[in-house]
Amino acid sequence: MAGKRRTVSKRKNQKIPNEYILVGVVGVVAAFFVYRSHGTEPTHMAAEAPVHSSEKGTQVQVLASNQPTVDVKKYQEDLNRERAQFARARELGLKSLPLKNQGDTITIPLSFVPEKVWCQGGDLDTMKYASRNEQAKDFIITLEGIDRGGKNPFMRTSLDELQKGLNASFTIPRPKEATSYGVYICSDSRKDNSCQRKGMLSHAKLSEQLAENPERARGEDRVFFFQNLVIDGKTVEAYRTDDLSNEFQRTITGHLTKKGLSASDVQKAIKTNLTLKSAPADIRKDRIVFSLPYNDPRCIQPKGR
Numbered sequence: 001m002a003g004k005r006r007t008v009s010k011r012k013n014q015k016i017p018n019e020y021i022l023v024g025v026v027g028v029v030a031a032f033f034v035y036r037s038h039g040t041e042p043t044h045m046a047a048e049a050p051v052h053s054s055e056k057g058t059q060v061q062v063l064a065s066n067q068p069t070v071d072v073k074k075y076q077e078d079l080n081r082e083r084a085q086f087a088r089a090r091e092l093g094l095k096s097l098p099l100k101n102q103g104d105t106i107t108i109p110l111s112f113v114p115e116k117v118w119c120q121g122g123d124l125d126t127m128k129y130a131s132r133n134e135q136a137k138d139f140i141i142t143l144e145g146i147d148r149g150g151k152n153p154f155m156r157t158s159l160d161e162l163q164k165g166l167n168a169s170f171t172i173p174r175p176k177e178a179t180s181y182g183v184y185i186c187s188d189s190r191k192d193n194s195c196q197r198k199g200m201l202s203h204a205k206l207s208e209q210l211a212e213n214p215e216r217a218r219g220e221d222r223v224f225f226f227q228n229l230v231i232d233g234k235t236v237e238a239y240r241t242d243d244l245s246n247e248f249q250r251t252i253t254g255h256l257t258k259k260g261l262s263a264s265d266v267q268k269a270i271k272t273n274l275t276l277k278s279a280p281a282d283i284r285k286d287r288i289v290f291s292l293p294y295n296d297p298r299c300i301q302p303k304g305r
Helices: 002-012 018-065 072-092 123-130 159-164 203-212 214-218 246-258 263-276
Strands: 095-098 105-117 139-145 154-157 166-173 179-187 223-231 235-238 282-284 287-295
Touching: 072 246, 095 282, 095 287, 105 139, 105 159, 105 223, 123 159, 123 179, 123 203, 123 214, 123 223, 123 287, 139 166, 154 166, 159 166, 179 263, 203 214, 223 263, 223 287, 246 263
Parallel strands: 105 287
Antiparallel strands: 095 235, 105 166, 139 154, 139 179, 179 223, 223 235, 282 287
């Protein structure tokens, strides 16, 4: 028993060799550096990302500083002016067609399209009552400078052709400034080749005369259709004719005189519109389109047919 106790006591007092201690210290230090290298890697990447982003931001800022400065006040003024012009064009029913450059002349492409209306008389109905022969070319279409003499382009046609619809193109000298023109359709038994100087009545009054004394009413040439066009060197402009109130007349007069038309030309066009009340023009496929209304035949058919 005594021998065993001495052995245990001897083991407790035995020292650990220095080489073992050195190996342990080296292992701890190595573990620390391994832990540090693995543990700090995400932190290092996270730190790099903001620096990279900051560099990009600096580049964008430099590029932006090279852009021209926007004049906010001028931009707002231009925007307000465009809005006002759009509102005015809508109010006046302005329609414009750019013209092709042909040197000293321009060509105005026109289309005349028959249009059925329900239980209402139209231009073609009045012309039919005033015509002696639907196949005879007793009508002309003209493009005439308002209150201007001289020759004007024209096209001779018949009621039958107008009822089917037709196209016409008129070539005129290129105006140097805005000029008022009229597109007319009239009867022309005297072969004057002009409509502007012929008499005109409202369709209602002319229909009354035709009903009372058809031969007498048919014996005089009349204007049946009119539309005012404002033509300069680059565009053709038309305006609405379905609003002829006093307020509209004042507004359209101001618009046209600002474009350079004389007050007398404007007033003559308005007076003609008030008398004939032709349908407004439209722009379709690079042509100025005019509607020629007529009563739908179904409206006057007896019931049961």
